[in-house]
Amino acid sequence: MGRKLLFDKAHIEGIRYYDVYRANGGYGSAEKALKSMKPEEVLEEVKKSGLRGRGGAGFPTGMKWSFIAKPEGVPRYLVCNADESEPGTFKDRYLMEFIPHLLIEGLLISSYTLGCNSCYIYIRGEYAWIPDILEQAIAEAKKNGWLGKNIQGTGFDLEIYVQRGAGAYICGEETALIESLEGKRGNPRIKPPFPAVKGLWDCPTVVNNVETLAAVVPILRIGGDEYAKYGIGKSTGTKLISACGNINKPGVYEIEMNISVEEFIYSDEYCGGIANGKRLKACIPGGSSVPILPANLLLKTAKGEQRMMTYEGLADGGFATGTMLGSGGFIVLDEDQCIVRNTLTFARFYHHESCGQCSPCREGTGWMKRVLQNIENGKGKMSDIDLLWDIQRKIEGNTICPLGDAAAWPVAAAIRHFRDEFEWHVLHPEEATKRNFGLAHYADPLEIAAPAAV
Amino acid sequence: MAEEKKLFKVKIDNISVEVEPGTSILNAARKIGGDIVPPAMCYYSKLQGSGGKCRTCLVKVSKGSEADPRPMPKLVASCRTNVMDGMEVANITSPEVQEARKGVVEFLLLNHPLDCPVCDQAGECHLQDLSYEHGADTTRYEFKRRTFDRIDIGDKIQLHMTRCILCYRCVFTADQMTEKREHGVLGRGEAAEIGTYIQQSLDNNFIGNVIDVCPVGALTDKTFRFKNRVWFLKPVDAHRDCHDPKCCGKTVLWMRGDEVFRVTARKDKYGEVEEWICDTCRFDKKEVKDWTIEGPRKIERQSVISQGHYVGVHKPKDTLVEVLDGRQPKLLLDIHTVSEVNRPEIDLSQIDGPAHSDDFNKK
Numbered sequence: 147m148g149r150k151l152l153f154d155k156a157h158i159e160g161i162r163y164y165d166v167y168r169a170n171g172g173y174g175s176a177e178k179a180l181k182s183m184k185p186e187e188v189l190e191e192v193k194k195s196g197l198r199g200r201g202g203a204g205f206p207t208g209m210k211w212s213f214i215a216k217p218e219g220v221p222r223y224l225v226c227n228a229d230e231s232e233p234g235t236f237k238d239r240y241l242m243e244f245i246p247h248l249l250i251e252g253l254l255i256s257s258y259t260l261g262c263n264s265c266y267i268y269i270r271g272e273y274a275w276i277p278d279i280l281e282q283a284i285a286e287a288k289k290n291g292w293l294g295k296n297i298q299g300t301g302f303d304l305e306i307y308v309q310r311g312a313g314a315y316i317c318g319e320e321t322a323l324i325e326s327l328e329g330k331r332g333n334p335r336i337k338p339p340f341p342a343v344k345g346l347w348d349c350p351t352v353v354n355n356v357e358t359l360a361a362v363v364p365i366l367r368i369g370g371d372e373y374a375k376y377g378i379g380k381s382t383g384t385k386l387i388s389a390c391g392n393i394n395k396p397g398v399y400e401i402e403m404n405i406s407v408e409e410f411i412y413s414d415e416y417c418g419g420i421a422n423g424k425r426l427k428a429c430i431p432g433g434s435s436v437p438i439l440p441a442n443l444l445l446k447t448a449k450g451e452q453r454m455m456t457y458e459g460l461a462d463g464g465f466a467t468g469t470m471l472g473s474g475g476f477i478v479l480d481e482d483q484c485i486v487r488n489t490l491t492f493a494r495f496y497h498h499e500s501c502g503q504c505s506p507c508r509e510g511t512g513w514m515k516r517v518l519q520n521i522e523n524g525k526g527k528m529s530d531i532d533l534l535w536d537i538q539r540k541i542e543g544n545t546i547c548p549l550g551d552a553a554a555w556p557v558a559a560a561i562r563h564f565r566d567e568f569e570w571h572v573l574h575p576e577e578a579t580k581r582n583f584g585l586a587h588y589a590d591p592l593e594i595a596a597p598a599a600v
Numbered sequence: 601m602a603e604e605k606k607l608f609k610v611k612i613d614n615i616s617v618e619v620e621p622g623t624s625i626l627n628a629a630r631k632i633g634g635d636i637v638p639p640a641m642c643y644y645s646k647l648q649g650s651g652g653k654c655r656t657c658l659v660k661v662s663k664g665s666e667a668d669p670r671p672m673p674k675l676v677a678s679c680r681t682n683v684m685d686g687m688e689v690a691n692i693t694s695p696e697v698q699e700a701r702k703g704v705v706e707f708l709l710l711n712h713p714l715d716c717p718v719c720d721q722a723g724e725c726h727l728q729d730l731s732y733e734h735g736a737d738t739t740r741y742e743f744k745r746r747t748f749d750r751i752d753i754g755d756k757i758q759l760h761m762t763r764c765i766l767c768y769r770c771v772f773t774a775d776q777m778t779e780k781r782e783h784g785v786l787g788r789g790e791a792a793e794i795g796t797y798i799q800q801s802l803d804n805n806f807i808g809n810v811i812d813v814c815p816v817g818a819l820t821d822k823t824f825r826f827k828n829r830v831w832f833l834k835p836v837d838a839h840r841d842c843h844d845p846k847c848c849g850k851t852v853l854w855m856r857g858d859e860v861f862r863v864t865a866r867k868d869k870y871g872e873v874e875e876w877i878c879d880t881c882r883f884d885k886k887e888v889k890d891w892t893i894e895g896p897r898k899i900e901r902q903s904v905i906s907q908g909h910y911v912g913v914h915k916p917k918d919t920l921v922e923v924l925d926g927r928q929p930k931l932l933l934d935i936h937t938v939s940e941v942n943r944p945e946i947d948l949s950q951i952d953g954p955a956h957s958d959d960f961n962k963k
Contacts, residue, residue, distance in 0.1 A: 502792035513743075
């Protein structure tokens with residue numbers, strides 16, 4: 147059994163409620179931080195833990211917190227990004243639904259560290275029932291003196307507000323989220339200035355993912371040094387992975403970042419193998435926007451080593467032969483799945499969710515979707531594949547926010563690794579509407595380049 | 601004596617310039633001038649918060665600053681990135697930037713109707729200039745372009761969203777020039793459109809400025825629509841005593857003969873208005889007697905509008921015979937020999953004024 151830090155008490159009946167949570171050691175970390183530590187000391191612990199942002203980019207949290215500007219007389223804000231809209235990602239939902247107090251405790255410690263007295267949870271509109279759970283938990287915490295004025299007699303004040311979004315993927319981007327929170331149209335802002343300097347209502351703001359903030363609790367409980375012993379290298383601690391697709395046991399798993407991708411997919415502790423005895427064809431390991439990998443590159447890196455479920459392990463080989471850990475939305479495709487169709491689904495999503503502020507993304511996502519639609523419906527041309535490649539290349543990196551990149555990468559990776567399948571769709575339009583390309587050679591062992599002779 | 605401000609040294613395409621801290625790369629480039637100035641479709645120096653959206657002004661920062669010489673990982677929007685001391689920027693010297701810009705122009709033109717022949721903006725359209733300079737010959741887009749119905753916003757302005765490139769300039773103008781917010785963007789992504797939510801609700805005295813800031817023909821002056829092509833008009837500087845304190849009263853009259861076809865604000869060489877004017881000046885004062893005329897407006901040589909700009913043109917002293925070294929011009933073709941519809945009794949060189957369809961009518 148892998149060690150757990152966030153879900154270690156998730157199985158306890160009624161952990162959703164304050165009394166059970168408190169009886170099982172809840173708010174112990176907050177007590178420790180608020181009563182016996184200075185904010186700088188908490189920050190030091192978080193830095194030592196090596197915790198990295200769990201929302202997708204993997205930026206070191208301690209460093210992000212130390213960037214926050216601290217001008218006199220200006221309030222600072224902590225915003226919890228619960229706008230979990232990435233297709234394939236549903237880890238934060240589980241956390242908020244079943245252990246809401248873990249998040250509230252994390253928010254309390256983080257706000258204390260950053261010196262914030264107001265904190266916002268921006269939750270996606272589709273999670274319609276979760277705000278009630280959170281508000282109930284907030285009310286419980288307030289009743290027991292963990293929120294409000296003069297928390298536990300320490301003189302620290304904190305209010306947590308829950309704000310529902312209206313269901314836009316773009317509002318998961320931190321500056322768009324801030325705009326939306328201010329009551330404006332959710333268009334990403336142009337950076338710089340970064341939110342750490344000018345964020346919510348032009349005040350210094352830190353925006354963190356739900357899981358990141360929750361992970362602060364175990365860090366305080368066991369100490370930063372101890373936390374850093376979990377995982378491998380710079381990927382410290384545990385990560386929530388929401389596994390879905392053609393696997394036997396879809397669900398949210400907490401993994402210590404020291405297992406291999408193969409173990410995660412085939413071990414009974416986690417996904418339990420591919421469903422219905424099929425074979426693995428491809429996988430998108432970090433939510434829809436990270437590059438898709440064929441089975442052979444997923445399990446082994448280009449160097450022939452076992453691929454690990456870590457930030458570095460999944461990114462090994464760059465985008466040429468690697469991918470990203472992203473937000474942990476682990477989507478598994480078996481041999482019956484069509485990559486073209488899958489890519490079209492993603493392209494349609496990004497086209498629908500583009501905010502329309504900057505030109506490459508507004509126009510490019512729709513173009514990609516239409517070209518893919520043609521290929522999928524048997525109207526494609528060989529030149530369309532190169533055209534797609536060219537469009538994604540011109541979107542990537544040229545937009546205001548990362549949505550442009552997120553729209554470009556899945557298309558790029560699908561063409562990079564599955565060009566044969568695209569070509570087959572173009573050459574056999576009739577057949578392609580009736581059957582799938584199948585596994586083909588995508589699980590064949592890779593030829594490993596021999597190391598250069600010394 | 602006031603302390604001398606420290607200026608930042610910046611190199612754009614290997615040309616050095618010194619600018620004040622806080623200047624954007626675009627404005628530093630404009631200080632140098634010439635063809636190294638990145639094109640800007642959405643940035644407008646007079647509007648706060650504009651820029652960064654169209655992505656045509658992308659440049660490469662090959663050296664961040666003197667203190668931190670690392671290059672920036674991505675291309676940056678020069679209109680919204682401030683210079684640092686010692687920064688080195690590549691615009692036209694970077695193939696990467698040229699490539700990206702070509703891509704952006706292609707994206708901007710994807711859904712643009714390219715109806716320049718019937719568009720009032722033709723001749724003074726920034727998108728037209730941009731696509732001539734950076735665009736491809738043909739489009740690779742094979743799908744139906746998005747279209748919108750034309751909407752009248754207010755009784756003097758027409759909005760044709762099909763042509764819009766969503767630069768947001770008009771949104772900023774309406775926000776910053778007028779008292780209450782009544783103009784914004786509705787919808788998302790490809791379906792995003794400029795809207796007033798309640799049609800015809802724009803009735804304040806400065807909303808006409810949205811026509812001037814629009815880089816394309818999406819917002820047009822209804823009092824001028826289809827009246828004339830801009831290059832047939834003669835722009836003259838004029839002013840009047842305007843009672844509105846926010847209006848400068850300094851305008852350009854677009855005239856043909858004694859008739860004033862339209863009134864606009866004065867625009868600089870980047871197409872930005874020098875000072876805002878009110879709607880009374882723009883829409884209601886269309887007679888020469890309303891204005892004090894200062895003289896012809898200087899129009900950039902490369903603009904098509906300058907073709908009607910006759911000031912300073914020298915009449916050649918040589919006659920045709922001298923140019924041809926004494927040879928007489930010869931008659932290439934007598935039109936009567938090839939055309940059947942002509943009335944042979946008409947001598948085209950004898951008719952009064954330009955030839956007319958009547959002159960070619962057999963009846």
